[in-house]
Amino acid sequence: MSETPFALSVNRRTFLQRSAYGLGGLALASLLDRSLLNRTQAAPAGWNGVLTEPHFPIKAKRVIHLCMAGGPSHLETFDWKPRLKELHDQPFPESFTKGQQLAQLQNKVLKARGAFCNFQRCGKSGLEISDLFPHLQSVADDLCIVRSMQTEQINHDPAHAFMNTGSIIKGRPSMGSWLLYGLGSETETLPGFIVLTSAGKYGLQPVSARQWSAGFLPSKFQGIQFQSRGDAVHYIGNPDGVCQSTQRQVIEEINRLNGLLAEERIDPEIQTRIAQYEMAFRMQASVPELTDFQREPQAMLDLYGVKQPGDGSFASNCLLARRLAERGVRMIQLYHRAWDHHGDIEKAMPSAAADVDQASAALIKDLKQRGLLDDTLILWGGEFGRTPMGQGTGRDHHILAFSVALAGGGVKAGTSFGATDELGYRAVDDVVNVHDLHATLLALLGVDHKRLTVKYQGLDARLTGIAGNVVSGVMA
Numbered sequence: 001m002s003e004t005p006f007a008l009s010v011n012r013r014t015f016l017q018r019s020a021y022g023l024g025g026l027a028l029a030s031l032l033d034r035s036l037l038n039r040t041q042a043a044p045a046g047w048n049g050v051l052t053e054p055h056f057p058i059k060a061k062r063v064i065h066l067c068m069a070g071g072p073s074h075l076e077t078f079d080w081k082p083r084l085k086e087l088h089d090q091p092f093p094e095s096f097t098k099g100q101q102l103a104q105l106q107n108k109v110l111k112a113r114g115a116f117c118n119f120q121r122c123g124k125s126g127l128e129i130s131d132l133f134p135h136l137q138s139v140a141d142d143l144c145i146v147r148s149m150q151t152e153q154i155n156h157d158p159a160h161a162f163m164n165t166g167s168i169i170k171g172r173p174s175m176g177s178w179l180l181y182g183l184g185s186e187t188e189t190l191p192g193f194i195v196l197t198s199a200g201k202y203g204l205q206p207v208s209a210r211q212w213s214a215g216f217l218p219s220k221f222q223g224i225q226f227q228s229r230g231d232a233v234h235y236i237g238n239p240d241g242v243c244q245s246t247q248r249q250v251i252e253e254i255n256r257l258n259g260l261l262a263e264e265r266i267d268p269e270i271q272t273r274i275a276q277y278e279m280a281f282r283m284q285a286s287v288p289e290l291t292d293f294q295r296e297p298q299a300m301l302d303l304y305g306v307k308q309p310g311d312g313s314f315a316s317n318c319l320l321a322r323r324l325a326e327r328g329v330r331m332i333q334l335y336h337r338a339w340d341h342h343g344d345i346e347k348a349m350p351s352a353a354a355d356v357d358q359a360s361a362a363l364i365k366d367l368k369q370r371g372l373l374d375d376t377l378i379l380w381g382g383e384f385g386r387t388p389m390g391q392g393t394g395r396d397h398h399i400l401a402f403s404v405a406l407a408g409g410g411v412k413a414g415t416s417f418g419a420t421d422e423l424g425y426r427a428v429d430d431v432v433n434v435h436d437l438h439a440t441l442l443a444l445l446g447v448d449h450k451r452l453t454v455k456y457q458g459l460d461a462r463l464t465g466i467a468g469n470v471v472s473g474v475m476a
Contacts, residue, residue, distance in 0.1 A: 046192075046328060049184035054446030059410025059475070060377035061186070063179065063441065064321050064332045066360055068352075070156065070205040070339030073386035073395050074403040074424065075115050076349055078145045078416075080128045081424045084388050085114030092389045096425045103154050103397040104342070105389060112423070113390035116346045125414030132353040135361035136405075141414040142364050142373070144406040144474050148418020148427035151384050151399045151434050156205050156340070159383035159399075164211045166438055166463045173215035173454075175438060176331030178463045180221040182452045183445065186328030189286035191224040193331040194324055196317040198228055200338025200355045202348035207335050216456050218268035223333065226320075229312035232291045233283060290323055303366065305358040318359035322366050325376055339382055343394040364407050377409025377444055388424045400426040404437070410444045412476045435468035443470045 075081060092110040119128045122140035129137045129145075136143070153159035158168040165172040173181070176193040185192030195212045212223025226232040262270045293301070293309035296319070305315045314336045321332045338352035360380060367373040385402025386395035401420045407413070418430035439449040442463065449468055453460040 046186040046188055047184050049180065049182045051182045051447065051452070055448035055451055056443055056446045058446035059375070060408070060444045061375040062325055062328075062330050062332070063176075063377045063379065063409075063445070064325060064363070065176075065334070066318075066356070066363075066378065066380040067207075067333055067335040068339050068356070068380070068382040069160070069207050069335045069337045070203050070341070071159070071382040071384045071386060071397060071402070072339045072352070073341065073345070073349065074147070074401060074420075075386065075388060075395075076117055076132060076345075077130050078128070078403040078405065079147050079401075079420060079424050080119040080130075081115065081388070081420075081422065083422045084112055084424055087112035087423070088114035089390075093423070096421070096423060097389075101154060101399070102387070105387060105391055105396045110389040112388060113395065117350075123414065127414065127416060130353075132350055133357045135357045139361045139364045139407070142368065142407050144411040144413060145403060145416045146406065146418055146432055146437075146471075146474060147403045147416055147420060148429060148431050149381070149385070149402045149404055149433075149437070150427050150431055151402070154384065154397050154399050156383065156397075157208070159397075160207065160211050162434055163383045165213075165215065166435060166465050166468075170210060171213070171215050172461075173217045173221065173463070174212050174223060175441070175463055176212060176223050176333065177214040177217050177221040178442075178452060179331050179445065181217050181454070182447055183330060185330055189282045190290065190324070190327055190329055192329060193221070193223040193333075194329050195223045195225045195333045195335070196228050196320065197225070197335045197337065198312060198314040198317055198355075200336065200352045202338060202344070202351055203340040204337045205340040207337060212333060216461070217454065218271070220268075220271070223331070228317055229310060232310075232320075233287050286327075290327065291320065293319070300366070304362040313359075314356050315359040315362075318363045322363060322370075322372075325367065325372055326370070341386070341394045342396065343392050345394040348394075367408065373408040375409060377411070377441065378405075378407040379441070380405040380407075398425075406474060410476055411474050415474075417471070417474050430471075430473060432471055433467070435464045436471050438463050439468035440471045440474060444475065 075084065090112050092112045097110060118131045120131060120137060121127070122129050122137040125141050127140040127143060127145060129140055151159055151162060153162045153168055161168050161170070164174045180192045193212065197207065209225065212225070214220070214222035258270055258273050291310065301309070304319045306313070306319055309316055314334065317334045321334055324332050336356055338355055341348045364373065364378065367376050381404030382402065385398040387398045389396070401424055418427060418432055420426060421428050442449045442452065449462060449464045453462045
């Protein structure tokens with residue numbers, strides 16, 4: 001051995017440097033993917049998060065978030081206001097709105113707009129649900145409807161960001177990323193956080209990929225968007241002439257080189273790269289099997305209202321969500337862009353409701369019959385509500401009142417929580433803000449929102465910021 005390599009191999013500075021980097025890499029690997037520590041053992045069914053044990057009893061293991069992008073009107077979904085209907089087309093009482101923030105109705109003549117649909121008391125619980133949702137009416141006894149939601153953001157993009165990340169500041173982790181970071185994944189063959197999108201005929205509102213970003217967490221924890229139409233993942237197969245064994249050799253060599261780099265520097269993205277190459281290789285087998293609906297009986301397709309599997313519809317996405325839940329995916333988000341009804345609400349909202357009603361109810365029924373609803377938490381709702389005042393033939397954005405529905409995963413089924421005033425303008429009883437909702441979702445998954453933190457810019461950052469209270473009233 002020549003003098004230079006020998007000196008580099010044994011000098012004190014090199015020894016300490018490589019020891020630190022190597023131990024740091026091992027420590028990081030143990031947090032991000034424990035199976036990286038010992039590749040000679042059989043790969044576990046998933047990987048662990050940073051929480052070694054739950055803070056609370058675990059009532060839910062996974063979340064399916066049915067995102068009604070655009071902000072559905074609470075006044076035509078879950079919050080029946082007969083007094084508002086009596087005042088229809090009359091001046092809206094100024095005592096409700098004076099000095100309040102409005103979006104596009106600022107300095108306009110405000111007239112009351114009653115619900116254009118009827119409501120029914122449903123199931124044994126007697127929950128009031130709009131006739132636009134006859135299928136959700138049939139599962140009323142499985143729902144917990146929160147009628148007293150409020151948010152802080154009156155425009156779509158920041159309101160989506162607030163609902164997903166608890167902040168309007170870009171670059172913050174989404175709630176799915178926080179779940180993966182804290183709890184890990186129950187599968188190694190699929191991403192732990194998957195997003196699907198669909199769109200209706202009216203009221204389309206753009207949704208950006210930053211809504212499922214990992215923010216300042218390692219990118220391993222970000223949501224992965226699957227395509228709703230055609231192949232769920234592009235380029236999932238090997239190129240022509242490349243066999244599986246050759247592909248495996250390529251992955252191993254890439255990971256070997258990345259491993260050498262990981263020994264030289266502490267960078268979470270290197271470990272992410274290694275893990276994601278492995279994930280991509282496994283997905284070549286898992287994704288085609290996941291999206292093969294041929295084994296689903298026709299009765300199941302009919303239950304969801306699926307006309308053609310993989311047609312990009314919300315119904316197909318809901319059936320795929322159930323298959324993802326069965327396979328251990330931690331967070332599943334389904335965005336349906338169809339709810340921005342500033343005008344023509346009497347035509348647009350029935351169309352949007354028809355897109356999602358049957359499949360939303362079918363997902364609850366299907367999970368229930370399979371024994372999965374008990375540990376799967378479903379959240380149905382948008383980023384804000386709609387004004388009880390008309391905006392031409394529609395409704396404007398509204399932050400002081402809206403409704404969401406919960407099901408499964410430890411929630412108190414067949415109940416409603418909170419209330420708005422007699423005109424549906426403001427939440428007045430048991431008000432629940434977005435931070436409270438996040439704190440409650442985490443608690444149902446066994447996590448104390450105050451203790452799931454990451455040091456960022458000198459602060460202990462968390463999903464709920466410096467706020468949030470667990471809403472025990474919705475928990476069974």
